[in-house]
Amino acid sequence: MPAVRLSVVTVAATAVALAAVTGCTEKSDAKGGDRVIEVTATDTACKVSRKEFPAGHVEIDVANKGSKVTEVYLLFPDDRIVTERENIGPGTSQRVTAEVKAGDYRIACKPGMKGKGIRQDVRATGSGKVAERDPRLDAAVAAYREYAQEQADETLPKVEVFTDAVKAGDIAAAKKAYAVSRIGWERTEPVAESFGDIDPKVDVREDGLEEGQDLEKDWTGWHRLERSLWKDGKLTDRDSELADLLVKDLKDWQKRVGKAEITPTAMANGAKELLDEVATGKVTGEEERYSHTDLVDFKANVEGAQKSYELLKPVASENDAELAEELDKRFAALNELLDTYREDTTSYEFTSYDKLGKDDVKGLLDAVNALGEPLSKLAAAVVAK
Incomplete structure (x- = not known):
C-alpha cells in the first residue's frame, strides 16, 4: 500500500486528537x-x-x-x-x-x-424484553429513525448528480457535487456503520483497507473517486464502474436504514461516535486528504450528533440538568466556530481545509474535545432513574 504523506500540521493534530479523544474518558467508579x-x-x-x-x-x-x-x-x-x-x-x-x-x-x-x-x-x-422505558424515548427513537431515512432518501439524488458527472468525464462538475453528496451519510454514519458491511464499501480511506486487500481492485467508494478527481486529475473507465457501484451500495444502505437496530442509548453513543470521527479524521485533515472538504463532513457530523441529543434532551435534561446545560453551551460554541469558516451562512461551502493554520486546527480540536467529554455521558443520563 502506498505511503500517505501528511502535512506537519496534520501529523501534530493527529497526535493531539488521539491524546484528547482517549483522554476524554469516563472511568468506571463502580x-x-x-x-x-x-x-x-x-x-x-x-x-x-x-x-x-x-x-x-x-x-x-x-x-x-x-x-x-x-x-x-x-x-x-x-x-x-x-x-x-x-x-x-x-x-x-x-x-x-x-x-x-x-x-x-x-x-x-x-x-x-x-x-x-x-x-x-x-x-x-x-x-x-427490555424493561419498559419512558414513552418520550420511544418517540425519540421513532423520530430519529425517520430522520435517518430522510437523510438516506435525500442523499441518493445528490450522489447521482456526482456519479453522472464522473461518468460524463466532467471533472469540474464532479468536484462541485462531491462534498454535498456526502452530507446525509455523514449526519447518520453510526446507523450505516451498524450494518457492518456497507461502510467499508463506500467510505473507506486509502489507508483503511484491511491487510491483503488490493488498492486498485478492492478500494471502492467516495474516497477512491476523490483521489481520481483531485490527485490523479483524470477519470477512467474504472472510475465510471466505481461510480455505478457507489450508487448501488448506497441504494442498499437506503433500503436497510429503516431496519436498523436503534435504541436511545445507541442514539446517544452514536452522537459521541460522530464527535470521535471529527476528532480523529476531520480535524486532522485525513478524511478528505485530496479534496480538502473536511469542514463539510465536520459540520454534517456535528449536525447529526446534535439531532440525536435534541431528540433525547427532554429525558436527559430531567435526569441531569447540568449535563444538558453544558451540552447546549458546547454545541452552540462549536457551531459558532464552524460558521466562521463558512463561505456564507446559507450554503455548505466552507474554507478549504488546507488553508487552515495550526491555530485554526487547534481551536477546532479544542472545541470538539470540550463537547466530546460531556457528550460521552449522554447515554448514562438517558437511562438514569
Whole structure:
C-alpha cells in the first residue's frame, strides 16, 4: 500500500486528537454488578469479566492495557453493531452504556483498530424484553429513525448528480457535487456503520483497507473517486464502474436504514461516535486528504450528533440538568466556530481545509474535545432513574 504523506500540521493534530479523544474518558467508579462487563483489552487478548448478563441496560467498562490504540464493539452474531467505542488509547479506560435484548452477542477488541478483532461470545439472559422505558424515548427513537431515512432518501439524488458527472468525464462538475453528496451519510454514519458491511464499501480511506486487500481492485467508494478527481486529475473507465457501484451500495444502505437496530442509548453513543470521527479524521485533515472538504463532513457530523441529543434532551435534561446545560453551551460554541469558516451562512461551502493554520486546527480540536467529554455521558443520563 502506498505511503500517505501528511502535512506537519496534520501529523501534530493527529497526535493531539488521539491524546484528547482517549483522554476524554469516563472511568468506571463502580466495579462489579451483574450489569457491568469489565473488558480488559491488550495487544493479544480481549478478556471479559462475565459472559452472561441480564437483558436490559448493560455497561461495558473497557480498560486498554495494551500498547496500541484499540476499539471495542458489542456485536450481534451477524456482525451488526449494537454499540462501539473507538480510539481507546493505551492505559486509558472508557465506559459505554448499551441496551440489549436477550440473546447471543459478541464482544470484539480491535488492537490497532484493524481487522475483525479478538472476540468473546457473550449472552444476555432473561425474558427477552427490555424493561419498559419512558414513552418520550420511544418517540425519540421513532423520530430519529425517520430522520435517518430522510437523510438516506435525500442523499441518493445528490450522489447521482456526482456519479453522472464522473461518468460524463466532467471533472469540474464532479468536484462541485462531491462534498454535498456526502452530507446525509455523514449526519447518520453510526446507523450505516451498524450494518457492518456497507461502510467499508463506500467510505473507506486509502489507508483503511484491511491487510491483503488490493488498492486498485478492492478500494471502492467516495474516497477512491476523490483521489481520481483531485490527485490523479483524470477519470477512467474504472472510475465510471466505481461510480455505478457507489450508487448501488448506497441504494442498499437506503433500503436497510429503516431496519436498523436503534435504541436511545445507541442514539446517544452514536452522537459521541460522530464527535470521535471529527476528532480523529476531520480535524486532522485525513478524511478528505485530496479534496480538502473536511469542514463539510465536520459540520454534517456535528449536525447529526446534535439531532440525536435534541431528540433525547427532554429525558436527559430531567435526569441531569447540568449535563444538558453544558451540552447546549458546547454545541452552540462549536457551531459558532464552524460558521466562521463558512463561505456564507446559507450554503455548505466552507474554507478549504488546507488553508487552515495550526491555530485554526487547534481551536477546532479544542472545541470538539470540550463537547466530546460531556457528550460521552449522554447515554448514562438517558437511562438514569
